[in-house]
Amino acid sequence: MTTNADDTRTPRRRAPAGAAVLREDVTEAIRSAVFGELAAVGYARMSIEGIARRAGVGKTAVYRRWRSKLHLVLDLVSAVAVQGLPAPDTGSLEGDLRLLYEVTARALRHPVAGQIIPDLQAEAARSPEIAEALQKALREGQQGAASGIVAAAAARGEVRGDLDEDLALDLISGPLYWHSVVVRAPKPPASYLPSLARATAAALRAL
Structure with missing residues (x-):
């Protein structure tokens, strides 16, 4: 008992x-x-x-x-989503993106991402409440870090000051999430994250 x-x-x-x-x-x-x-x-x-x-x-x-299992699980997902995300200050857009990707890649290999998030995504297809809460939990952590990177790059003159923040967030967060969580590809080679940071920085400068 x-x-x-x-x-x-x-x-x-x-x-x-x-x-x-x-x-x-x-x-x-x-x-x-x-x-x-x-x-x-x-x-x-x-x-x-x-x-x-x-x-x-x-x-x-x-x-x-927690008043329900949904709120309990989403609390944990939110904590993992923001845990360890840096406020990069390397002095360059590409450097900031690379640091963010290194930390995010480690987070996406966490059991929450590997097992729990795909399971919740399946539940989200059947429950608008879970879909809305999961999207909010996953987006908030990345949004804060990405917004800081874009703001710092704008202050340095690397990107436009009126850059579309939602589009920038999609460009920054989408590829790595797709690779690690959706496709669930194996750990990428060492050259992948620097190449991704370089490509993303170029895309943001072109907006």
Whole structure:
């Protein structure tokens, strides 16, 4: 029988009446359990009960943090999407793009990208709610980094100041995502990312 390892107590200070103190170790255990459940059974068959059982906590501990499995999974996808994305400052558009691609390529080889995102994309085809939330989660991380690169390039005079930001984001993020997640091609050769950065920089200058 699992016990609710979540807590409403602290050893020295009392929380305000009615407030729940959410232990970080419990939160991390739940997040780890989600990866395990998704890999084992997929999104459609995953349940809050299964997550709680794998994490060694009660269902209440999960629901205190996320109101549904969709919100829990999207929270993790969002975290991985933005984790480690740099604010490049190499002094050149091509250099900034290459740094972004190096970090993004590592992120796309993460289990979230390799297993979980394709699974969620299949669910998104059946659920507008999942489709909208997944698009937002994946786009936000890349959009912040790409916008910074374009703004810095414009300030240096490498691209037009009125560059279409949505088109720029598609040019920057699309090829690597297609290669790694959609086609799921093997790890590219060492020359691929520098070549991609060079080609993307040329395309952005031409806009």
